[in-house]
Amino acid sequence: MAAYKPVVVQTCPRLGEKITQDTLYWRGYKTPVQIKEFGAVNKIDFSPAPPYNYAVTASSRIHIYGRYSQEPIKTFSRFREAAYCATYRDDGRLLAAGSEEGSICLFDVSGKAPLRQFEGHTKPVHVVGFLSDKYRIFSGGDDYSSALWDIPSAREIISYSEHTDYVRCGCASKVNADVFITGSYDHTVKLFDARTKSSVMTIEHGHPVESVLLFPSGGLLVSAGGRYVKVWDVLKGGQLLVSLKNHHKTVTCLCLNSSGQRLLSGSLDRHVKIYSTTSYKVVHSFNYATSILSLALSPEDETIVVGMTNGVLNVKHRKPEEKNENSQKKRQPVYRTYMKGKTYMPKQEDFCVSKPVKRVLRKYDKLLRSFQSSKALDAVLEPPIMLHTPEVTVAVMQELHRRGTLRSALAGRDEKQVNLLLTFVARRVIEPRFTSVLVTVADMITDIYHPVVGQSAVVDKQFLKLKEAIGKEIDYQEELLEVLGMMDTLFATFTKKSLEENKSNGVKEIIQTNRSY
């Protein structure tokens, strides 16, 4: 004998992104603060030392912002033309920047005038960085060369001219003071060791390299260029680990979060994508107003700063952690009460009597079980159910329709209840998952109550509302069909083209246009 089967409530999978730990984490930022810069923001760099100021390079200036300041707390504006790539040293006390005229300037964070100036590049210097021993600077310029400079003597140590196009990005290893990498528009990433005269390793990225990144361990290298982000294993001699193609325009910047578990990439397609560094799948993404040129995360992921092509700096601060004190206060059940007898292990000769499990049925299920259709419908027309779980209401209506008792359940209601029913139907009938059921319900209601139309202003108003909602939906569907027709035309032309191509190849095939369901 079968037990009563409760009504199956059709739950639709929630559309859009799924709620994961990542989405919760990355959503925990406040509304962004927008700061207008003078030109496209080409570099943002956080000071590694507290209070974690950040340097923003835009046009011919370098602005230093405090953590919560809207105004720059310091400005370096000694550049005649554009400045590039202002980068902090590990201790946060020195700042290096390249410039359009080919010189590299070294600033003290507290001072104003450059401490050193390194001349040697003949073309603009787009990339500057400190090696991890703190006394050397590497640079790359549009003269296809990359160089290493000694800070104390302000002299060039070595210059490599192995690239065949502009050098636009670079990164120093954190574990080895002699190693740095540069990426160039000649589609390659080169790894240099300051102790040798030439590059140690060359990696073919396949597209002009816009940004490179070394993992803190130094073993993995990330390069971005074109639409691709590629991860390479340096220790295995530059083997490609994974190639990510999640952007639909050029990827311009890369960044790791503080824990090294997530990789962020910004692109001209106005998106920042966040990847898990274990599975290399996108776990979250941010949208921005315009194309992104630069991106930085502060230590502990407190702040995300994004620089755009139109010179807007977008700063997002993390919301302070909310402490759930309420859940802590909830009284725990007394251990003795709940554990009484639970620890007893039955012996072999004991005869165990199992208590039948009592099934809890919802109110509407109980009523449906005893064939009380009207009352079951009443039970699901309660405001909490109707508002928050409309699928339950619709499921019960469908079940009643299946039993052939929907009409009698809908009939014989007073003004207030009819009003309630019609409000529900008018609001939900346009939802595709409910449409088929609610159209039947609306049909029946109009059938049952059309003799009394005109007697109540409230009900009449609801009928008009229903009519309006349906009319709107029909218009909308018509428009959609028009769009579909247009797209079909486009598809047809595409098919024709490919058919011609196929014919020229001598292959005779019939191509079916397939629309994914």
Add this chain to the structure above:
Amino acid sequence: LCPPVSPRPATAAGRPGPFGFANAFLPCRYLLCASGDFVKVYSVNTEETLRLMGGHADLVTGIQLNPHNHMQLYSSSLDGTIKLWDFMDGILIKTFNVGSKLLALYTLASAEDSVFVVIPKNGERDTFQLVSVKLTKGASQDLESKELSVVLDDVGPSMKHIAFGREGAYVVSVKGVNLQVYFFKRKLLNRFSLSTVKTKGDNRFSCVVCHPTEDCLATGHADGKIRLWYVNFHHKKEYTYSALHWHHDIVMDLAFSVEGTRLLSGGVESVLVQWHNESSCQKDFLPRLGSPIEYISLSSDGALCCTLHTDNRITIINSNLRFSRSIQGLIKSRDVKTGLVVDPRTKALVLNGEPGHLQFYSLQSDQQLFSLDIVQRQYIHEAGLKQSDLVKVAFSAQGTWLATVEESEEVTDPELQLKLWFYHEEEQSFQLNTRINTPHDNHITDMCFRDMDELGDDSLILVTTGRDCVFKVWVMVEDTDPEAQQSVSWTCDFVGSYHNYQATNCCFSEDGSLLAVSFEETVTVWDSLTWDLKCTFCHPPGNIRKICFGRLTCSKYLIGTTDYGFLCCWNLLTCALEWNAHLNVVVLQPDPLSEHIAAVSWLSKESSLFVFKPNEPRPIYIQRNLCKEKILLAAFVPRDEPEMISSEKYLWLRKSQPFFLTDTQELMTLSTKSLEERLTPSSKQLAVEESLPVTPFSLLLGKHRRQQAQEDIDLGKPVVHNKQEQASPAVKELLHTPAHVLPSASFLCTIFINSLLISKENKSAEEVADEVEMESEKAEDDSDEEDVTAMEQEDTSHMELLGEMPCKLSKSQEKELRRIRKTDYSWISAF
């Protein structure tokens, strides 16, 4: 030598329901049930079929226990005979030939050597009479009993329309709106009739029962009312009745409890209603019994009640109205839409069962393995409701995935759902993985998995074809969330169509590289990698009914049948028609293990079977006139091990066995063995111990014995000898012969010693150990009667082995002993 192959019903349960009625309980242990041409004996405790008594040539219409001997059973059949059985041993004792069709059978304790039967009246159609048949006495097994005396005229044909009153004093018959009561002693006939004018509903009688102790009878009516009549039988035309009303539709059967305090009723609602003290206010219900109740029967001691349902199922219910167990064979469903599918895992036949359920029917044991709830909705038994039911089923090659399609009966909005179930190894059941609402805009016509054993689950593809002119390809995708536990779901991968024709059938080639989809008159062949259309075949006129690919050596052929009676075979390499035949093929079924394809044709009211290989147009085997009914479905069930068949004609039966389902839902098979041979040995044995009631003493003794057996095993070797001497018949005889008739001990000594010796050709040590184990098992059996039948099969095989061996070893001794016993008597008389 090969026995003739003949189509037989594989299981009598496949017939339209157990036609018989009387479910007689004997000491609450056996349940007797007429089923088709057979009478079945079930064990109430284990639900197992203990015995199948066959002998009637037509449907068994009634069975009744012999009121004078409860170990005997009368059965009547449409073939005009009454048979008397000893159902404990399954022996036919006597056959009484009555000569006309028997429609119902009744026995009375007061009526010596005569029984009552319902027979059609001579010369008139659809009128029946109740006659008493004098059972002639005689020594021979077959007797003629033509001595009939008419008791009542114009009775109903069903056994439910007649009931015998208290102590057999009167008989009541109902028909239409008329009620007749006939008193045997006074030879008085009273007639009453209900007025048809006053009442709104249809108040015709549907059944009648008599109170066991009072002058009271209960009648069920077509409008759902039950009327209790307190007939003042001494005065003519005086009667009163009270009505009980709960059922909303016809009352199918009624039964009084043994004391007469309770009345049970059942109907189409599939609710068993128990009325107390004949008052309408006090009643209990046992709801949701699954399907309409056809018959209700009570055991003689009142401890159990059983209901027989329209879908071929018997439910046993405790006296306190608790569901106890159910005996179910092949569940008869309203309409088998799913086709016959073989579950690759259990080799069970899978088809529609209860509404919304999928039944897994084991062919070996004639039992339902389990029933899988697919629709998962409360089923409401009511006429005119649009029910949703299962229409398509497909298994993946390994049986790990199951795809089901359900739709409601509505034509315009079928409410389609495609469900994919994954077999959960730990829970040993299918679990819902993906549910797809409205996979197609119109009815789904066919569905198949890509069967690829070697490529594993990654290559699994499901194809559905629909009347919305497309076919869809469904693939498994892994969930995208990296943090979530690895799980898969199904999604649509490709939608294909051909000239806006309705897609009707689909089929994958054996290697999975090609997909054939038929669109009305055309068969299209698609590449399953790129989903490109490769070629099309057409054989006008007529739509394609069924397609299938050849297998193994014939994998280059594609077979199709069309509406206008053509069977076509296309060669896929040349893309041309290889051969065709004019044959109205209804069913086309390829054997999964060989090249053979079975085609069943339907022509001029008979079904014929053709078995052929695609590479030659000449059939290997033809069986004309397979059966009179139209065969709708067929399936090949792989055998566990290839059967040894010597005849070349039946070689195609070697690896798998065909099963056919007719439009009357009769399941048939082709077999080289007779039915008796195919019966499992366990059903042959009616455990003797089982007839013993379980007393506290036997339980105590059983416990003691079990302990002893345990100790014996612990002791090890010496036990062998112990058991040996007990097992030897010579020793047994020696021990059982009374001491005063035995010759002197010195005379018997040599024989006794000899019988204890282990002869050389006796068992090896291994076998002996085996035997010990078995012996202990048997000892357990004695005590633990609940488990008897579970081990029966095992037991019997051992028993045979055991029974033979000691016999051989002591035959000479036995003879000698017998001879000695004969001489005994003279030796005593000499004193």
